[in-house]
Amino acid sequence: MDIAKLTIGEIRSGLKAKRFSAKELAGQALQFAEAENPKTNAYLRLCPERAMQAAEKVDAAIAEGKGAGLLAGVPVAVKDVILTEGLVSTCGSKLLERYVPPYNATAVERLEAAGGLVLGKTNCDEFAMGSSNENSAYGPVRNPVDLERVPGGSSGGPAAVVAQGTAVVSLGSDTGGSIRQPASFCGVVGVTPTYGRVSRYGLVAFASSLDHIGPFGRNVEDAALLLQVTAGRDPMDSTSAFAPVPDYLAEMEKPVKGMKIGLPKEYFAGLARETGDLVMAAVDQLKKLGCEVVEVSLPHTDYAISCYYIICTAEASSNLARYDGVRYTTRSEKGETLIDMYRATRGEGFGAECKRRIMLGTYVLSAGYYDAYYLKAQRVRNLIARDFSQAFEKVDALITPVSPFPAFKLGEKMADPMEMYLSDIYTITGDLAGIPCMSVPCGVTGTGLPVGMQILANHFAEPTMFRLARAYERAVQ
Amino acid sequence: MSATRTAVDYEAVIGLEVHVQLATKTKIFCGCPTSFGAPPNTNVCPVCLGLPGALPVLNKPAVEMAVQAALALGCQVRPSSIFARKNYFYPDLPKGYQISQYDKPVAEHGVVEIEVNGVTKRIGVTRVHMEDDAGKSIHEGFKDSPLNTYVDLNRCGTPLIEIVSEPDMRTSDEAYAYLTELKQILEFCGVSTCDMEKGHLRCDANVSVRPRGQEKFGTKAEVKNLNSFRFLKMALDYEIERQIGVIEEGGKVVQETRLYNPNTGETASMRSKEHAHDYRYFPEPDLLPLKISDKWLSEIKAAMPELPAARRTRFIEQYGLRDYDAQVLTSTRELSDYFERAAKASADPKLAANWVMGDLMGELKADGKEITDSPIPAENLGELVTLIAKGELSGKLAKAIFPKMLATGDAASAIMEREGLKQISDTGALGAILDEVIAANPKQVEQYKSGKTTVMGFFVGQVMKASKGQANPALVNQMLKDKLG
Numbered sequence: 020m021d022i023a024k025l026t027i028g029e030i031r032s033g034l035k036a037k038r039f040s041a042k043e044l045a046g047q048a049l050q051f052a053e054a055e056n057p058k059t060n061a062y063l064r065l066c067p068e069r070a071m072q073a074a075e076k077v078d079a080a081i082a083e084g085k086g087a088g089l090l091a092g093v094p095v096a097v098k099d100v101i102l103t104e105g106l107v108s109t110c111g112s113k114l115l116e117r118y119v120p121p122y123n124a125t126a127v128e129r130l131e132a133a134g135g136l137v138l139g140k141t142n143c144d145e146f147a148m149g150s151s152n153e154n155s156a157y158g159p160v161r162n163p164v165d166l167e168r169v170p171g172g173s174s175g176g177p178a179a180v181v182a183q184g185t186a187v188v189s190l191g192s193d194t195g196g197s198i199r200q201p202a203s204f205c206g207v208v209g210v211t212p213t214y215g216r217v218s219r220y221g222l223v224a225f226a227s228s229l230d231h232i233g234p235f236g237r238n239v240e241d242a243a244l245l246l247q248v249t250a251g252r253d254p255m256d257s258t259s260a261f262a263p264v265p266d267y268l269a270e271m272e273k274p275v276k277g278m279k280i281g282l283p284k285e286y287f288a289g290l291a292r293e294t295g296d297l298v299m300a301a302v303d304q305l306k307k308l309g310c311e312v313v314e315v316s317l318p319h320t321d322y323a324i325s326c327y328y329i330i331c332t333a334e335a336s337s338n339l340a341r342y343d344g345v346r347y348t349t350r351s352e353k354g355e356t357l358i359d360m361y362r363a364t365r366g367e368g369f370g371a372e373c374k375r376r377i378m379l380g381t382y383v384l385s386a387g388y389y390d391a392y393y394l395k396a397q398r399v400r401n402l403i404a405r406d407f408s409q410a411f412e413k414v415d416a417l418i419t420p421v422s423p424f425p426a427f428k429l430g431e432k433m434a435d436p437m438e439m440y441l442s443d444i445y446t447i448t449g450d451l452a453g454i455p456c457m458s459v460p461c462g463v464t465g466t467g468l469p470v471g472m473q474i475l476a477n478h479f480a481e482p483t484m485f486r487l488a489r490a491y492e493r494a495v496q
Numbered sequence: 497m498s499a500t501r502t503a504v505d506y507e508a509v510i511g512l513e514v515h516v517q518l519a520t521k522t523k524i525f526c527g528c529p530t531s532f533g534a535p536p537n538t539n540v541c542p543v544c545l546g547l548p549g550a551l552p553v554l555n556k557p558a559v560e561m562a563v564q565a566a567l568a569l570g571c572q573v574r575p576s577s578i579f580a581r582k583n584y585f586y587p588d589l590p591k592g593y594q595i596s597q598y599d600k601p602v603a604e605h606g607v608v609e610i611e612v613n614g615v616t617k618r619i620g621v622t623r624v625h626m627e628d629d630a631g632k633s634i635h636e637g638f639k640d641s642p643l644n645t646y647v648d649l650n651r652c653g654t655p656l657i658e659i660v661s662e663p664d665m666r667t668s669d670e671a672y673a674y675l676t677e678l679k680q681i682l683e684f685c686g687v688s689t690c691d692m693e694k695g696h697l698r699c700d701a702n703v704s705v706r707p708r709g710q711e712k713f714g715t716k717a718e719v720k721n722l723n724s725f726r727f728l729k730m731a732l733d734y735e736i737e738r739q740i741g742v743i744e745e746g747g748k749v750v751q752e753t754r755l756y757n758p759n760t761g762e763t764a765s766m767r768s769k770e771h772a773h774d775y776r777y778f779p780e781p782d783l784l785p786l787k788i789s790d791k792w793l794s795e796i797k798a799a800m801p802e803l804p805a806a807r808r809t810r811f812i813e814q815y816g817l818r819d820y821d822a823q824v825l826t827s828t829r830e831l832s833d834y835f836e837r838a839a840k841a842s843a844d845p846k847l848a849a850n851w852v853m854g855d856l857m858g859e860l861k862a863d864g865k866e867i868t869d870s871p872i873p874a875e876n877l878g879e880l881v882t883l884i885a886k887g888e889l890s891g892k893l894a895k896a897i898f899p900k901m902l903a904t905g906d907a908a909s910a911i912m913e914r915e916g917l918k919q920i921s922d923t924g925a926l927g928a929i930l931d932e933v934i935a936a937n938p939k940q941v942e943q944y945k946s947g948k949t950t951v952m953g954f955f956v957g958q959v960m961k962a963s964k965g966q967a968n969p970a971l972v973n974q975m976l977k978d979k980l981g
Contacts, residue, residue: 102549110548122542124549223548228781256551257783334781337583340592341546345647361585384583384776393778 023184041092065139088134096186124221141176171201196446203471214453218253270482276309281414336380425468524655525552544653546590566603588631601625620662815845841878
């Protein structure tokens with residue numbers, strides 16, 4: 020068995036045929052991760068005990084002839100903004116370097132209940148703010164495809180471990196493209212489900228109305244399986260949806276012939292030539308499979324970045340207020356008064372990007388500015404969502420590039436936040452509209468850098484999205 | 497400038513913001529108990545501790561209680577209201593924001609009727625909104641309290657409603673009456689115990705003064721820490737006089753927050769307008785809009801108890817009570833419930849009212865007890881009244897039995913049975929006693945016969961004494977008249 024290329028299907032059949040036990044698999048996976056991780060810094064910490072205990076349970080269940088769960092024996096990595104009971108969860112921040120959560124995120128609870136083996140917690144941009152994973156307090160992650168380049172962000176770690184083979188699947192989070200952009204940079208599948216599809220309980224909030232938990236996999240099926248297990252109503256999250264979870268694996272095998280795909284013209288201007296060519300080639304492939312392709316327009320796309328950076332920073336400024344040094348946050352030794360202690364703790368603890376966003380968000384919510392910024396941004400958000408719902412009256416899905424350019428070099432964009440923000444120009448609209456979207460690898464550039472195409476579908480139309488992704492994947496395999 | 501002159505020349509404008517703790521079993525956004533007095537930081541979970549990743553889920557009974565309160569205050573309930581974050585830093589606020597309601601509160605446009613010096617006045621209720629409470633910072637009571645502040649988060653997430661009045665009050669008496677009425681209504685609804693000592697009812701006041709006749713409001717100060725009815729009145733009186741003083745001396749009242757100090761009876765500046773918090777309200781993204789359908793609203797309405805004003809009117813009509821008695825007996829829901837049970841068990845509701853207000857309340861008050869602590873069940877008090885009304889028990893005997901009822905909780909009939917205290921209404925037995933008394937007092941018989949009828953009282957007393965108080969006094973009177981006739 021090639022541990023770096025295992026699929027969930029292979030694990031299932033291997034366990035069934037007793038070619039290996041879950042414990043053997045976990046041992047090998049941990050060993051491999053430990054050996055390979057220094058190259059990328061994708062894992063912040065491994066949790067061998069937890070993984071081995073979970074593996075023993077899976078083996079026991081199999082021995083007793085019980086169902087061991089959809090993810091039985093599958094090594095999973097979890098982004099550090101998703102909480103794991105009893106296991107340090109830093110969110111990539113110095114402020115939480117010693118924070119041990121007393122509870123599991125619902126998504127973690129569910130994936131472990133399904134037999135998944137949590138191998139460890141992965142690196143990410145601090146509190147999921149960034150597009151290159153260079154904003155982590157624990158050092159950047161390197162792209163396993165090209166170690167001089169970034170893996171994308173903020174879920175750089177979860178994307179890198181799957182690309183590197185140090186996990187079979189991983190859980191990331193996406194607020195403005197934090198799953199799809201790193202998936203495209205690392206050449207793996209990354210899914211941002213419909214807002215409300217996966218519970219946010221235990222996902223450390225960056226921007227609550229935009230935050231999603233979603234899976235990474237080396238193929239569509241593996242990513243869909245992890246979504247299958249984690250999706251569904253959670254009474255602990257008021258914004259989680261009641262809609263039943265379809266059988267994604269069965270749905271994705273349905274034919275795509277006759278499906279209508281829209282290409283939003285606003286998403287094909289100003290992108291790198293090679294990126295555009297690769298995405299169009301993928302669209303041609305789908306055409307060959309019988310899809311009809313039409314041009315559509317999403318006229319409010321131009322306002323998306325401004326709108327996004329007002330809403331997400333506003334919510335972030337409030338969500339990050341609790342890291343004040345009073346309780347679990349690492350407290351600064353400086354400061355005589357309460358106010359001084361707050362300032363010193365937050366001043367020393369937060370990285371530059373978090374500070375930038377807290378200040379922006381505080382400003383846009385301030386008395387006298389609220390209407391001009393926050394309220395207006397909410398109206399623009401509604402217009403962007405309306406663009407999509409109008410488009411989905413005409414087409415089943417939309418296809419766009421994920422990012423205007425492939426993985427860039429470490430340090431290349433750190434000096435210019437605006438330039439960095441443009442990496443997410445095609446992904447933030449999906450989060451603003453709350454619709455499902457994913458990145459599917461669609462080839463590499465001349466220098467071998469992966470490019471992803473983005474598929475977007477209507478609310479809760481993950482089956483439609485997966486059908487197209489799976490059909491394309493099968494066609495090019 | 498004399499105080500009497502200024503008081504006449506100026507008029508105060510007062511509005512109250514009242515925070516009320518709802519009587520739910522669990523907190524507003526999690527399942528932790530709201531019980532009082534648990535060891536510090538034990539009634540907590542990731543949600544009310546504001547731990548990273550935790551999310552609020554709205555407690556349905558809290559909504560229903562808030563809506564009941566709003567309906568009782570005559571408010572219109574919004575079909576859709578929005579929770580909002582109120583952002584500020586404080587050690588006992590673990591999320592860094594309070595979840596409250598801002599521009600779309602659960603209810604608006606209510607009214608509370610008050611009566612001061614016989615004049616009825618309507619005080620507008622601007623809004624009722626829901627929010628979660630913060631924890632408690634404890635600055636005293638620990639060995640190292642001079643150095644450290646301790647934080648107890650048990651109270652964190654306790655459901656509150658804030659009731660904001662219109663600036664419709666003009667005197668501290670009106671404010672006092674408004675708060676009294678508010679407390680009574682909320683207690684009647686059962687939505688809060690309104691225990692001020694436990695902080696279940698907290699009050700801030702917005703106060704300004706203006707020359708009488710002027711329409712424009714003066715600059716207001718917000719006065720905080722009014723944690724008893726007495727403090728509310730004293731603080732308002734102080735603040736009104738202070739503001740008049742400032743103006744009279746040619747100064748200007750500044751907009752600020754002031755803290756009332758019960759030890760000095762004064763208010764002192766806490767923070768100026770320049771240092772006022774900018775709470776940066778925005779809609780809480782973790783909660784959906786609160787939708788209250790017509791169906792749900794009518795269910796809540798149907799479950800509402802009778803309110804004090806309605807009950808007062810009913811007591812007057814149904815039981816023939818006097819205005820004042822009805823007022824007293826509806827001062828709390830418990831008292832009015834007790835009275836009503838006693839009245840229903842008695843043959844004479846008005847007499848029952850007298851016994852409840854007089855003997856029973858008097859004894860309870862002397863022991864520092866409330867009606868809910870009454871050792872006498874309402875039904876037993878009702879029976880006592882029935883026995884009196886039917887003439888089976890003399891007033892005197894009733895007074896003698898009552899302390900025994902208080903001590904034992906037993907029914908009057910049981911005590912009478914046990915102690916052989918049954919009233920003697922048997923004319924044969926009474927006749928024998930009468931004959932003895934008449935024979936033993938020839939001098940008084942002479943006096944009676946010569947027209948001094950006042951000695952009748954003497955004979956009745958002697959008969960009662962001879963019968964150990966058990967003789968039926970009405971019958972004794974009648975029989976004496978016949979015999980002496």
